[in-house]
Every structure is written in structure tokens, then in C-alpha cells.
Amino acid sequence: MAEADDTDDVGEQDDEGAPSPVAVPSLATLHRAIRRDLNPGQRAALVGGERARRGHDVHLRRPRQWRNACWEGDHKHVPVEVELNGELVCPWVTWFIDCATNAVTGAAITPHTPSRDAILAALRTAISRDDEAGPYGPIGGLPALVRIDRGKDFLSRTVTSALGALAIPVHDLPAYSPHLKGTVENLNRCAERMLFASLPRYTHAPTASVRRRDRAKDGTAPLTFTAFVERLLDWVREWNTEHTSPALAGRTPLQAWLEDPTPIEDPKPGQLWAFTLEDDGRARTLTSSGVYWRGRYYVGDWMQGLAGDGAKVRIRFLPHHAHEVEVVDAVTGARLGTAHLADAATDEQRAAVRRTRSAEQRRLKKALAAAEKLRTERFAAVTTPRTPEPLQTLTAAQAAAELEAADGRDLQALALPGLLPHAPVPDGWVLPRATTPADDRRPDPAPPA
CATH class of the missing domain: 3.30.420.10 (Ribonuclease H-like superfamily/Ribonuclease H)
Structure with missing residues (x-):
């Protein structure tokens, strides 16, 4: 069997003037045309997109420099x-x-x-x-x-x-x-x-x-x-x-x-500890309880004898490292020392909190999975073009009960946690009399003689 030509074969017209069917090239001819007209990067892009195409690019090399150049x-x-x-x-x-x-x-x-x-x-x-x-x-x-x-x-x-x-x-x-x-x-x-x-x-x-x-x-x-x-x-x-x-x-x-004979430049003494720390930009007072920062007190043994008289300091800290801070003088910027959290939790307390959080996470995941299962609606398969029928049907009473329970949960979420109902009024108390507009127009009674 002869292999089809690479070019499109435009058929001639028949006796009635309609064009004859076009000869379709074979699959091997199509593959050969793709390999001939597309480079490996373009063919990779057809399969894996732009990320796959970039794997066939050619990149230049930077000239090798000296140590600490980059x-x-x-x-x-x-x-x-x-x-x-x-x-x-x-x-x-x-x-x-x-x-x-x-x-x-x-x-x-x-x-x-x-x-x-x-x-x-x-x-x-x-x-x-x-x-x-x-x-x-x-x-x-x-x-x-x-x-x-x-x-x-x-x-x-x-x-x-x-x-x-x-x-x-x-x-x-x-x-x-x-x-x-x-x-x-x-x-x-x-x-x-x-x-x-x-x-x-x-x-x-x-x-x-x-x-x-x-x-x-x-x-x-x-x-x-x-x-x-x-x-x-x-x-x-x-x-x-x-x-x-x-x-x-x-x-x-x-x-x-x-x-490499290139000279090495080192930071100045005392500069390295400070350049990697953040500064909140506020001056704080050094009290007998330590330095107050983000709702907690930080203390250090070097603070003995420095508290009082309105001594002003500033806090420098490493992001996400709230267990200790660096304290500097607010006027001169000199480093005073490291301060640690005053009332840090013990290892047992942190472990208990971690277990409690894990249990709460599992409970919320389970509740979320149950809610997602209830929310997902299944439909019956169809064999003709028509609207599918839902499989999970509810009675009117079930729908009303679920909506009422949801409304109750929303009201509980909006309620104030510390609000308590008033106690009943004792029997010996005199309740205020309800007034009417006519009572407001009456003159005040004369005081007793």
C-alpha cells in the first residue's frame, strides 16, 4: 500500500459539480510532519504546557567572579x-x-x-x-x-x-x-x-x-x-x-x-546582632515588673538596679520569636541585654494546650466533613435530555426542623456570652405605675402642709 503524500490532495469535481472527498494523510505522515515543522520545545509545550517548553531552552553562563561578589x-x-x-x-x-x-x-x-x-x-x-x-x-x-x-x-x-x-x-x-x-x-x-x-x-x-x-x-x-x-x-x-x-x-x-585573594569585609562589632532584628519604633518604660510588650512582661537579670526613674528603652525582636527580645537604650541606642518572657508556660502546659488544639481540630474537621456530606446533592442518572431528579429528598417537616436548628445556632453565636437573665422581683418591692399621656398633663400634687 502506497504511503499518502504530505500535501493536501484537493479532489476534482465530479460530473454534477460537487467536490470529491479529500484524501486524508496517514497517521505516520502526520507525525512526520509534526517532527519536521516543530522543534522539541514546541512539541513539549503541546504535551505539558509552557513549563515543559522552558526545559528545552538554552541559557548562558555568568562569568565566574570573586568570593563574596554575589x-x-x-x-x-x-x-x-x-x-x-x-x-x-x-x-x-x-x-x-x-x-x-x-x-x-x-x-x-x-x-x-x-x-x-x-x-x-x-x-x-x-x-x-x-x-x-x-x-x-x-x-x-x-x-x-x-x-x-x-x-x-x-x-x-x-x-x-x-x-x-x-x-x-x-x-x-x-x-x-x-x-x-x-x-x-x-x-x-x-x-x-x-x-x-x-x-x-x-x-x-x-x-x-x-x-x-x-x-x-x-x-x-x-x-x-x-x-x-x-x-x-x-x-x-x-x-x-x-x-x-x-x-x-x-x-x-x-x-x-x-x-581567593579578595579581601573580606566583616560587619562592625555589635552591628550583626541588631541588623537582623525588627524595631517597633516605640519607647517603653523599664519598671520593676520588667518591659511590657504585646501584653506581656519581659525580664532579665541585667535589669537589677535599672528600673524606676522613668528609664526609657526600646524593643528589638526577631519575627515570630516572642520568647525573648533584645532591649536597647532609647536615647543612645546601646544594647542593654536580652529579656525573656516572665511568665512563660511550662513544657507540660504547652503539651496540654497542643493536645487540646489537636482535639479541637479533629472535631472541626469531622463536623466540616459531615456538613459537606449533607450539602452535596446527588442526582439520578438520565438517558434522555431532561433535568435530573434529586435523590436526596426532604419532607417539609425535616426541612423546617433543620432551618430552625440553623437559626438557633446563629442566635447563639450572636448572643453576648456574659448576659444573664434578671432574677424575679421580690414581693416586697413596689413596681412603677405605668403612666399615660393624660397623666403627663396633670399638674403635680401640692406638697403637704
Whole structure:
């Protein structure tokens, strides 16, 4: 059988003047035409959309610069379940990497979705070079540029003001452009392949079944959150001191860092602790009870002898870290010390509150599922074009009873919680007499003689 031609075959007209049927090309001819006229990126876009097309683009490489010329920062969702307070969580890591030497300068790990406090903690670790025996060694200092994506936490006022206090410019990249921060994206990919894939309860592990894995039935013992953080920091230390790269001519990131003669600029003493903290801008009085902030008192042992006489201080704090604050002098700006929450709850109290909240969450979920089941309306299947009939029918009495119960719940929600009904009037009391308009026009009785 001869293969059909690639071009459209316009049929000739028959004796009555009507056009003859057009010959349809075969499926193989259509596939060959698509491969001939569309490049791989366009064919990928037909299958997976724009995101799949971008995987076939070609990107340029930035020229390699010097140490601390540019850092890149990003969040990485760790696909590993770890145990924290009896629950399984997938932590996040926020880290910064030097683009010239591929050295990880600092990292912060959170058991939940990170926010600006994780970024500030990672920045403080990245800039500081005090702990040379830690996982980052002597790597650190002030970068000349920080390159990030358009995450709202990276672009928050707290992070931008903290970097602006040290004159560090921030380059926010366009959205959906991971190739513009390829150094940190490569770090995320290497961390998953070299570390996360080898840990227990790795959620991206392949399975023998085509069905989705039920994580609740996985009997593998998970790592604790503390053990996971220790493993991750050990891997960072190995990355900086033992992992070699062809891009660094076979050297480790630490070797490339130490062999770079570029001077390192460190922050001024006492400046690093303050630049990553927020200031509410209000002056407060240091009393005998401590410093009052957000409805709670904070105290410190250094406050002895300083309370009274209207001493004015200001509060600086790390976002979401309400257990302690930094106190500075409101006039000179000098740091006075750290203050801790005066009446902090014990571990047993926090555990009890957490259990109560979990029970309330389960109750609300169960009530929501029951309400959703009642709200969903099912219809009978039809075989002809007509309006389907509802299957869940209600009697008039059932509908009225449910509406009345709903109205009662709404009235209970609007009622004042402290309102109590009045007690009955005692028998010995004289009640006021109801007056009429005619009584108002009567003259007042004359006073007794």
C-alpha cells in the first residue's frame, strides 16, 4: 500500500459539480510532519504546557567572579518525613551560597514553611565568621550582592531593611526564572540526590506499585528533627570541605575560598546582632515588673538596679520569636541585654494546650466533613435530555426542623456570652405605675402642709 503524500490532495469535481472527498494523510505522515515543522520545545509545550517548553531552552553562563561578589538564597522543601513532638513533618531549609566558590555560607532549618525569621537567621549565620569550627568554617563576610527570587518573605520589609542597613543590594529575579539563580538551584538538586534520597522516609522514593503510596502505613522509623538537622549540617560541612567540582578545577569550595585573594569585609562589632532584628519604633518604660510588650512582661537579670526613674528603652525582636527580645537604650541606642518572657508556660502546659488544639481540630474537621456530606446533592442518572431528579429528598417537616436548628445556632453565636437573665422581683418591692399621656398633663400634687 502506497504511503499518502504530505500535501493536501484537493479532489476534482465530479460530473454534477460537487467536490470529491479529500484524501486524508496517514497517521505516520502526520507525525512526520509534526517532527519536521516543530522543534522539541514546541512539541513539549503541546504535551505539558509552557513549563515543559522552558526545559528545552538554552541559557548562558555568568562569568565566574570573586568570593563574596554575589550570593544566592532560596528555600528548599525537604522530601523527608521527620518526627517532632510525636508528629511527622517535612522540614524546610533556607540557605545561601557563594556563586564564585560554591560554598554554603549559612543555613537555617524550620519544621514548617519558612518565613522572614528563617531568612534572617540564615543571613546572620552566613555573614558571621566567629565559629570557624562549625559547618561553614571561615566562610562568610558581607557580600556585594544578594540574588533572590520574588518570594514575599525574601522581599519583606524586614529582610530588605536588614540588608539595607549593611548596604547590601538585593537583586530580585523575575518570576518563574530558576535558571537566573542556577547556583542555588544546583545546590538544591545535589542535596536531594546526595543526602535526602538516602534518609529514611524519603517521600520521592520509587515504589513497585502504580498506586500512590500510603505514608501512614510506612513502618520505617523516622529521624527526629534534631538528628535530621545534625545530618544536614554534617552534609554541608562535607560539601564545603570534601566535595570537589570540575567548575572549581577539582578543588573543594573551601579551597577555592581560601585561595581567593579578595579581601573580606566583616560587619562592625555589635552591628550583626541588631541588623537582623525588627524595631517597633516605640519607647517603653523599664519598671520593676520588667518591659511590657504585646501584653506581656519581659525580664532579665541585667535589669537589677535599672528600673524606676522613668528609664526609657526600646524593643528589638526577631519575627515570630516572642520568647525573648533584645532591649536597647532609647536615647543612645546601646544594647542593654536580652529579656525573656516572665511568665512563660511550662513544657507540660504547652503539651496540654497542643493536645487540646489537636482535639479541637479533629472535631472541626469531622463536623466540616459531615456538613459537606449533607450539602452535596446527588442526582439520578438520565438517558434522555431532561433535568435530573434529586435523590436526596426532604419532607417539609425535616426541612423546617433543620432551618430552625440553623437559626438557633446563629442566635447563639450572636448572643453576648456574659448576659444573664434578671432574677424575679421580690414581693416586697413596689413596681412603677405605668403612666399615660393624660397623666403627663396633670399638674403635680401640692406638697403637704
